[in-house]
Amino acid sequence: xxxxxxxxxxxxxxxxxxxxxxxxxxxxxxxxxxxxxxxxxxxxxxxxxxxxxxxxxxxxxxxxxxxxxxxxxxxxxxxxxxxxxxxxxxxxxxxxxxxxxxxxxxxxxxxxxxxx
Amino acid sequence: xxxxxxxxxxxxxxxxxxxxxxxxxxxxxxxxxxxxxxxxxxxxxxxxxxxxxxxxxxxxxxxxxxxxxxxxxxxxxxxxxxxxxxxxxxxxxxxxxxxxxxxxxxxxxxxxx
Numbered sequence: 001x002x003x004x005x006x007x008x009x010x011x012x013x014x015x016x017x018x019x020x021x022x023x024x025x026x027x028x029x030x031x032x033x034x035x036x037x038x039x040x041x042x043x044x045x046x047x048x049x050x051x052x053x054x055x056x057x058x059x060x061x062x063x064x065x066x067x068x069x070x071x072x073x074x075x076x077x078x079x080x081x082x083x084x085x086x087x088x089x090x091x092x093x094x095x096x097x098x099x100x101x102x103x104x105x106x107x108x109x110x111x112x113x114x115x116x
Numbered sequence: 117x118x119x120x121x122x123x124x125x126x127x128x129x130x131x132x133x134x135x136x137x138x139x140x141x142x143x144x145x146x147x148x149x150x151x152x153x154x155x156x157x158x159x160x161x162x163x164x165x166x167x168x169x170x171x172x173x174x175x176x177x178x179x180x181x182x183x184x185x186x187x188x189x190x191x192x193x194x195x196x197x198x199x200x201x202x203x204x205x206x207x208x209x210x211x212x213x214x215x216x217x218x219x220x221x222x223x224x225x226x227x228x229x
Contacts, residue, residue: 033216043204045220052216091159095216102172103149103161104208104218 002027002094006107013082014115020067021077021110023092033095034068035104036077040088048090051075079112087114118143120209120221128227134195137224139207141188147210148190149218150182154203162205165190166213194226202228 003026013019025034036048051059051068058066063080079086092107121140129135141148150162161174165184182192194201204225208218 037220042222043225044222045206045208047217047219050216093159098172099210099213099216103151103164103174104159105161106159108158 002029002032002096002105004092004094004105004107006092006110008110009108010111010113012113012115015082015084017082018078018080019082019112021079021090021092021112023075023077023107025073025075025092025094027073027094027096029096031097034066034075035093035095036064036066036075037091037093037106038086038088039091039109040085045091049077082114084114084116086112088112120207120219122205122207122221122224124224125222126225126227128229129197130229131197131199133197134193135197135226136191136193137205137207137226139190139192139209139221141190141207141209142219145209145211145219146188147213147215148184148188149208149210150190150192151206151208152176152203153206153223154200159206162192164213171213197228199228202226 005024032053034051038046049061067076089109091109093104096102123138147166149164153159163173164171168184179195184190204223206223207221
């Protein structure tokens with residue numbers, strides 16, 4: 001079984017700063033997917049970014065980028081030019097080769113607070 | 117394209133009762149997954165349905181069950197409710213079972229008194 005660990009329960013930064021959220025995972029699979037989801041106070045889970053393990057290039061989506069270190073089983077999320085609307089819970093998640101049939105394995109989450 | 121819808125959004129039940137939650141996936145999506153979110157256990161996979169068949173189930177007791185209809189809409193049922201079943205229940209929609217894309221609904225907040 002795979003595990004996902006987020007070691008930062010809460011982080012707080014000033015608006016416009018850059019922040020990095022950490023995530024490590026453990027798996028014996030060679031092909032898998034990693035995700036960062038955002039859950040604002042509305043509780044709606046929103047996909048922020050996705051990384052396929054077989055791709056060496058780090059995924060980027062506008063102000064969001066990841067640092068994927070497959071050998072180290074590390075998958076951190078960098079948010080540049082942080083905005084007040086980025087305040088939310090952020091969950092790192094793993095999906096194995098079976099895709100949706102196996103479900104997502106989530107970390108415990110990091111509560112990110114962007115201060116004005 | 118409309119997103120994933122879940123009904124009801126809020127529900128209050130008492131111990132021992134049973135409850136049914138509904139999820140309508142994005143049009144054209146055939147896979148529906150269910151997750152439970154609690155402060156203590158976090159987000160946990162309940163089960164996944166594709167083509168009206170349960171493909172996989174997480175580590176939950178038999179009180180938790182579900183089904184999927186021919187139009188891909190899914191329901192989950194919890195019987196003999198316990199206080200610990202109080203949670204946010206999230207449904208996720210995917211185009212097919214092996215897809216790595218999951219689009220979440222707004223959730224149903226269940227409170228068991």
